[in-house]
Amino acid sequence: VIRMSDLDLNGKRVLIREDLNVPVKNGKVTSDARLRAAIPTIELALSKGAKVMVMSHLGRPEEGVYDAESSLQPVVDYLAQALAAPVRLASDYLAGIDINAGEVVVFENVRFNKGEGKNDDTLAQKLAALCDVFVMDAFGTAHRAQASTYGVAKFAPVACAGPLLVAELDALAAALKNPKRPLVAIVGGSKVSTKLTVLESLSGIVDQLIVGGGIANTFIAANGNNVGKSLFEADLVPEAQRLMAQANARGGNIPVPTDVVVGQAFSETTPATLKPVNAVDDGDMIFDIGPDTTAQLVNILKSAGTIVWNGPVGVFEFEQFAAGTKALAQAIADSDAFSIAGGGDTLAAIDKYNIADKVSYVSTGGGAFLEFLEGKTLPAVAILEQRAKTQ
Ligand code: 3PG
Secondary structure, rough: OHHHHHHOOOOEEEEEEOOOOOEEEEEOOOHHHHHHHHHHHHHHHHOOOOEEEEEEEOOOOOOOOHHHOOOOHHHHHHHHHHHHOEEEOOOOOOOOOOOOOEEEEOOOHHOOOOOOOOOOOOHHHHHHHOOEEEEEHHHHHOOOOOOOHHHHHHHHEEEEEOHHHHHHHHHHHHHHHHOOEEEEEEEOOOHHHHHHHHHHHHOOOOEEEOOHHHHHHHEEEEEEOOOOOOOOOOOHHHHHHHHHHHHHHHHOOOOOOOOEEEEOOOOOOOOEEEEEHOOOOOOOOEEOOHHHHHHHHHHHHHHHEEEEEEEOOOOOOOOOHHHHHHHHHHHHHOOOOHHHHOHHHHHHHHOOOHHHHHOOOOOOOHHHHHHHHOOOOOHHHHHHHHHHHHH
């Protein structure tokens, strides 16, 4: 792909697609990780003398209608504080917009435009007509082929990748394409069904595939153990068995918990009881891994050359079930391995245990991170590659 950092942007109209889809409460941004990640790109464009336009979606509003709840105004307020340049929100921009070098114009939520979701060509052409250079920097939305991520890249005079997108793709490539081994992945979360393709793809490349949360429960059941009232997917037990066999066949391993922490209800106050994995009762719900399992997994992480982390291994938002996730987070922080982490719950755990500085790369992607792990091509990256051949 062509990189924004290599281009002369002086005096050019530069339209940057960022993923500024952040949580907002009472008109204020409540988590600014994605904004902090986008700012260096905006500053680079400004320093190159560009007329800077930034666009993003926020939330999932009904298309074609304005919805104050999904306005980018709180994001603009944040950027106005964070950037030295003047920043303003533009609602009417599709017909053309006046902009000066040195200022930043943020377009109102692109999902207010009819045709955004289905990647309408007319809308994409209008966006493309606004700029001399289109910069795709929204890694978190690169799995969506929409007018502001894909179509605009098809029609813009020049389409390139921004520094954040490049950094994300470089970090993922370092972890998965030619990793320092052993390569260890942690896949947590509630359901095997939502991560089946990730598990499938990772079990074919990693040395150790650590499963956690509800996902681990299905593997525990697959080993013939009672999981009581725990969240698990009976219909996916054969899949779990197949994945374990597949990993073993190529010398890999999916370690399944040997001890667990159970409660009687999904509640902050339910007492925690430690049990060997073969002693779970019918009324029990598994909410965390036990200390023996934790010690075994920490050892695996200690010897890792590369670590990929997506998803917690327990209900870490409840203190009595947080020990497993906390210990693994600490092990990742202490490790010399190249580590990459992504996904909403994972970022919450990283924040909670304050280890962001100690993870080699924290991705801004949720769904996009997972699709990359699944081995899928991200359409918004594919179109940049295609354009790079002809421009
Ligand atoms: C995300 O938060 O994963 C991205 O911003 C994409 O949002 P979407 O799932 O609504 O397309």
